[in-house]
Amino acid sequence: MVQKTKQEKVVVIYSGGMDSFTVLNRALADGYQVFAVSFHYGQRHHRELEVASEACKKLGVEHKVVDIRNINQLLAGSSLTDDIDIPDAEYATSNMTSTVVPNRNMILLSLAIGYAVSIKANKVYYGAHSGDHDIYPDCRPEFVEAMNHVSQIANYDAVSIHSPYLQQSKADILADGIKMGLDYSQTWTCYNGRDKACGRCSACRERLAAFASHGLSDPLEYEAAE
Amino acid sequence: MVQKTKQEKVVVIYSGGMDSFTVLNRALADGYQVFAVSFHYGQRHHRELEVASEACKKLGVEHKVVDIRNINQLLAGSSLTDDIDIPDAEYATSNMTSTVVPNRNMILLSLAIGYAVSIKANKVYYGAHSGDHDIYPDCRPEFVEAMNHVSQIANYDAVSIHSPYLQQSKADILADGIKMGLDYSQTWTCYNGRDKACGRCSACRERLAAFASHGLSDPLEYEAAE
Numbered sequence: 001m002v003q004k005t006k007q008e009k010v011v012v013i014y015s016g017g018m019d020s021f022t023v024l025n026r027a028l029a030d031g032y033q034v035f036a037v038s039f040h041y042g043q044r045h046h047r048e049l050e051v052a053s054e055a056c057k058k059l060g061v062e063h064k065v066v067d068i069r070n071i072n073q074l075l076a077g078s079s080l081t082d083d084i085d086i087p088d089a090e091y092a093t094s095n096m097t098s099t100v101v102p103n104r105n106m107i108l109l110s111l112a113i114g115y116a117v118s119i120k121a122n123k124v125y126y127g128a129h130s131g132d133h134d135i136y137p138d139c140r141p142e143f144v145e146a147m148n149h150v151s152q153i154a155n156y157d158a159v160s161i162h163s164p165y166l167q168q169s170k171a172d173i174l175a176d177g178i179k180m181g182l183d184y185s186q187t188w189t190c191y192n193g194r195d196k197a198c199g200r201c202s203a204c205r206e207r208l209a210a211f212a213s214h215g216l217s218d219p220l221e222y223e224a225a226e
Numbered sequence: 227m228v229q230k231t232k233q234e235k236v237v238v239i240y241s242g243g244m245d246s247f248t249v250l251n252r253a254l255a256d257g258y259q260v261f262a263v264s265f266h267y268g269q270r271h272h273r274e275l276e277v278a279s280e281a282c283k284k285l286g287v288e289h290k291v292v293d294i295r296n297i298n299q300l301l302a303g304s305s306l307t308d309d310i311d312i313p314d315a316e317y318a319t320s321n322m323t324s325t326v327v328p329n330r331n332m333i334l335l336s337l338a339i340g341y342a343v344s345i346k347a348n349k350v351y352y353g354a355h356s357g358d359h360d361i362y363p364d365c366r367p368e369f370v371e372a373m374n375h376v377s378q379i380a381n382y383d384a385v386s387i388h389s390p391y392l393q394q395s396k397a398d399i400l401a402d403g404i405k406m407g408l409d410y411s412q413t414w415t416c417y418n419g420r421d422k423a424c425g426r427c428s429a430c431r432e433r434l435a436a437f438a439s440h441g442l443s444d445p446l447e448y449e450a451a452e
Contacts, residue, residue, distance in 0.1 A: 037300065067296050074263065074292060074341035103340030106380045110336040114329030115300035138380045146379060150372035154332045154364045 009033045009121035010162075011112050014063070016052030018187040018207060019170065022177040023127040026164050028059065029180055032123075036063045037115055039108055041101065042072045045193020055186045066111065075102045105138035106147065109161065113151045116159045124151070129165045129173055131206065141166055170206060171213040178214065185219040196221045235259045235347035236388075237338050240289070242278030244413040244433060245396065248403040249353040252390050254285065255406055258349075262289045263341055265334055267327065268298045271419020281412045292337065301328045331364035332373065335387065339377045342385045350377070355391045355399055357432065367392055396432060397439040404440065411445040422447045 012027050014020045014036040027034045038052045049065055056063035105128075112124045132139035148161040165173045177184065189207040190197035197204050199222040211218045238253050240246045240262040253260045264278045275291055282289035331354075338350045358365035374387040391399045403410065415433040416423035423430050425448040437444045 064299060066299060068294065070293050070296070071337055071340070073290060074337060074344065076344045101340075102343035103336055103381055106336040106376065107333075107340055110329055110332040111297055111300060114297070114327075114333055117328035118300065118302045137382060140379070143376065143379055146372070146376035150332065150369065150376055153366070153369055153372060155329055156363060 007033055008123075009035060009116075009119055010123040010125055011116045011119070011121050012036045012125040013108055013112050013127070014038050014052055014056070016048035016050075016055070016187060017189050018177070018184055018210075019127040019129060019165070019173055021055060021184070021187045022173045022180075022182065023125050023164060024055075024059070024061070025180050025182055026176065027125045028061070034059075034061045035115065035119060035121065036061050037112055038063065038065045039111070040065060040067045040069060041104070041108075042069045044191070047190070047193040048188045051186065051188040058186070064115075068107075068111070071107070103138070105136070105143070109147050109151070113154065113159045113161075117155045117157055120157070122158065123160050123162050126161055126163050127165060127173075128163045129168055129170060131170045170210040174210045174214060178216075183219065187220070189220075194223070196223045198223050233259055234349075235261060235342075235345055236349040236351055237342045237345070237347050238262045238351040239334055239338050239353070240264050240278055240282070242274035242276075242281070242413060243415050244403070244410055244436075245353040245355060245391070245399050247281060247410070247413045248399045248406075248408065249351050249390060250281075250285070250287070251406050251408055252402065253351045254287070260287045261341065261345060261347060262287050263338055264289065264291045265337070266291060266293045266295060267330070267334075268295045270417070273416070273419040274414045277412065277414040284412070290341075294333075294337070297333070329364070331362070331369070335373050335377075339380070339385045339387075343381045343383055346383070348384065349386050349388050352387055352389050353391060353399075354389045355394055355396060357396045396436040400436045400440060404442075409445065413446070415446075420449070422449045424449050 010027050010032040012020070012024045012034050014024050015038060024034060024036055036052070036056050038049055040049055053063060053065065109124065109126060116122065116124050126144070128139040128144055137143060144161055144163050144166055151161055152158040189203050191201040191203050192198045197220050199208065204222070208218060236253050236258040238246070238250045238260050240250050241264060250260060250262055262278070262282050264275055266275055279289060279291065335350065335352060342348065342350050352370070354365040354370055363369060370387055370389050370392055377387055378384040415429050417427040417429050418424045423446050425434065434444055
């Protein structure tokens, strides 16, 4: 638990998914004034971003959505932004490497750090967790540590990267969220952007597994019962 | 001098100014296939970017210009992008801190690293030099070293940051460019975007001082003789 500091500002990178929704609420519970930022980097659909805006409105949290799709002329090869098929089936390395956007988290963190500097926040909350360590190099503790180091010295004012769930699983994150009484129907995880979550893509499966591990059912509506 | 490796690709962050023009040519002289990238982040004028495109065309170098002005909704407080007066007079800390864009170089490097990953280049050339160390934290050796560390581990493939002039002055950079026979009329340095360089802003003064230190006159046309 981070010690409460009245009125201290933090930036939260907030995608609208269940992990960063929990991180956002964790930052609020830690007593900070939260500035949430979401990035539109060419995700296949806008559901996550819409859900993110609604959740921030409900929480009374300042929220910016920044359209950075122009950077995709530099980045290529990810099924999250390109026309490659999204892998169904389980969330495992062999299937998921195609969802890696080159250097995504360094890019998003560098923008969030710039935002923190400009509003005089000295911390960025970032929802890396252990479930992604195998697949995404930029979710691993050594990456977060290295980013935290460089963000101490890149500007006149030091900014720290705080990843409250860095060594925890998605189920652990959910446990903290349940403890905080969060309503996960205000989140979106599915890689598809239809009315209801598909329940079949790897992101849905991982989410459902986290709920199942606590013997809970997901409050989100799904197209197909698992 | 870097050893030549036939066909190896590198990304060069290229603003159109004299330092990065020299870096671009240094990368070519080092034997690399160069992919130049310029960023439009809301500079007051487009002269540098236009000059950059022309120079790349002449050199036959692939050049991308990425419009990232949307990120300015996160960043504030710099006279290079805002409506604050540009400091005339000498290029010194007290005058120039207002030209600091929050976290600029981490942002630009993270994008260049993403580009490198996507085209399978393993190096990014970045023109930091010692003249900027006092003013810009993100031009200092410790920053470049920290960025180089994180860029080794952020993706499946390691990318190195190469700053050939990190410990050298602007005059030293110019000396290398003169040795390479470069034509500096193909560069733009002035903070103002008029037909001719103003000769009075701090960037012009620093540039003119570099030429003067070699007993040379700048081939660029100036509004006012110094």
